[in-house]
Structure formats: structure tokens, C-alpha cells
Amino acid sequence: MQVSGIAGNAPADLRVAVDIKHPNRGDLILRLVAPDGTAYLLEDIPNADTGDDVFASYEVNGSAEKANGSWRLRVSDTVAGNAGTIDGWSLSLASVPAAVPGTRFENTDDVPTVDNGIAESTVSITGVAGAVPAGLRVGVTLRHPQRGDLVLHLVAPDGTVYLLEDVPDGDAGDHVRTTYWVDASAETANGSWALQARDTVSGNSGGVIDAWSIQFGAE
Structure with missing residues (x-):
């Protein structure tokens, strides 16, 4: 996800919303990857969790990162045999106002x-x-x-x-x-x-x- 037009760093209360479908969500580890490649753990879902979706919001201290650039959601599936879909995700830079209007x-x-x-x-x-x-x-x-x-x-x-x-x-x-x-x-x-x-x-x-x-x- 490309972020632009934001002055300075990301906030300490950077929020990440995730919508994922997967037949066994306990297989998954979720991370947010900053533009410089730093990976922030969102959740390592317990292996015994057999739910079929991840519909959640996470808070990350992103204050060490520049806000602008390409952010990524990384989903690691640690067990073979089950395929899923990332239906959507978003970033919320709640504490950072837009620097330049578009x-x-x-x-x-x-x-x-x-x-x-x-x-x-x-x-x-x-x-x-x-x-x-x-x-x-x-x-x-x-x-x-x-x-x-x-x-x-x-x-x-x-x-x-x-x-x-x-x-x-x-x-x-x-x-x-x-x-x-x-x-x-x-x-x-x-x-x-x-x-x-x-x-x-x-x-x-x-x-x-x-x-x-x-x-x-x-x-």
C-alpha cells in the first residue's frame, strides 16, 4: 500500500485493520512491513484456533518509521494444505494529519x-x-x-x-x-x-x- 503526502514519521498508534478468509486461521502469522523493510508482528495465531476468518484491528508503534512509502501486509501460512484469501486491509494514521491536499x-x-x-x-x-x-x-x-x-x-x-x-x-x-x-x-x-x-x-x-x-x- 503506497502512502504519500504525510509529513514526518508514522504515529505511535498506527492501526492496521485486516480482513482475511482462511479455513484454518491457526496456520497464520500476520506482520506489517514498513517501507524500510522492518517487520512488525501483528499476531501469531495459536495453532489450535480453527476459525475460518481474521477480522481484526491491531495497533503498532510505527513512530520509528517514515510515514511515506510502500507498506505491506505479510501473511505467513505455516502449515501445508489450506489456502486462503486476503480480502482487504487498511492503515490508520490517526495521529498524523495530511500534509498536502490532493x-x-x-x-x-x-x-x-x-x-x-x-x-x-x-x-x-x-x-x-x-x-x-x-x-x-x-x-x-x-x-x-x-x-x-x-x-x-x-x-x-x-x-x-x-x-x-x-x-x-x-x-x-x-x-x-x-x-x-x-x-x-x-x-x-x-x-x-x-x-x-x-x-x-x-x-x-x-x-x-x-x-x-x-x-x-x-x-
Whole structure:
């Protein structure tokens, strides 16, 4: 995943969201590889774990690394006989503002979240030639009384869903103000994109998607 337009180093609270399908996830070891080749362990899944997916968010201290460059998710399968798929992954540089604006589209209309349901806010993109760059930047500003209830996705015009973040269940914060990086290079840029906020727990209403944006690289 190519990151650009960020001043300085990655944050100490660099977040990595992962969506993987595998018939025996206990075979897997997950690492984040920085542009300089340094590998950060995300998870060595216990061998006895026979679940069939990895749908998780990890936090890495990336403060020793330059933010810009090519970041990679490395999945090591340690046992023969089972093949899986990386469905999607993203980086969240929550503490690092974008240094230079690029081609940007946004929706600033308030959209209420749905208690134990799904809320969507759309952005219509026109006039952008070709495919999306590998380092698509998605900015989200959202309020919710218990953000640990939320799973955030970006939905492409063709319906492909990209995981932005599965906020940890124990996170009792009341807002999300974050920039995510997504490799959506398989997608055509033009069309209707959606931010999907899924509330997975009943009992907390009053959340609002305040605004969100899509940015195509840096100018």
C-alpha cells in the first residue's frame, strides 16, 4: 500500500485493520512491513484456533518509521494444505494529519448511526480518469457514545467492501477522527462510494457521521 503526502514519521498508534478468509486461521502469522523493510508482528495465531476468518484491528508503534512509502501486509501460512484469501486491509494514521491536499471529494451532511444497524453516507465521484490509486485516503469524522460498537467499511461503486476499522469492543471513546489508507487500485474511480458504519451492539443511540472524504493522492 503506497502512502504519500504525510509529513514526518508514522504515529505511535498506527492501526492496521485486516480482513482475511482462511479455513484454518491457526496456520497464520500476520506482520506489517514498513517501507524500510522492518517487520512488525501483528499476531501469531495459536495453532489450535480453527476459525475460518481474521477480522481484526491491531495497533503498532510505527513512530520509528517514515510515514511515506510502500507498506505491506505479510501473511505467513505455516502449515501445508489450506489456502486462503486476503480480502482487504487498511492503515490508520490517526495521529498524523495530511500534509498536502490532493483531489478530494467529501460529504459533510450529518447521517445518524443506527443502533445495532447500518448507516451509510455516500460521495459521488466524477471527472477522475482511470482507476483509483493504491494509496486511497479516506478521512472519517464520526461521533458515537461507544465507538467500540462500530465497524467501518468503505464500499466501492461496484459493491466491493473494504474494511477500514473494526474498533475494539472495549474502546469507550465517543468519536472517530481518523484517516485510513486503502488499496482500492482494482476499482474505477468514478461512481458512488459509501462510508458504512455498522453498529454491532444494541443500547447506544445518538451517533452521527459528521463528515467523511475520499482523497486521491497528493497534488
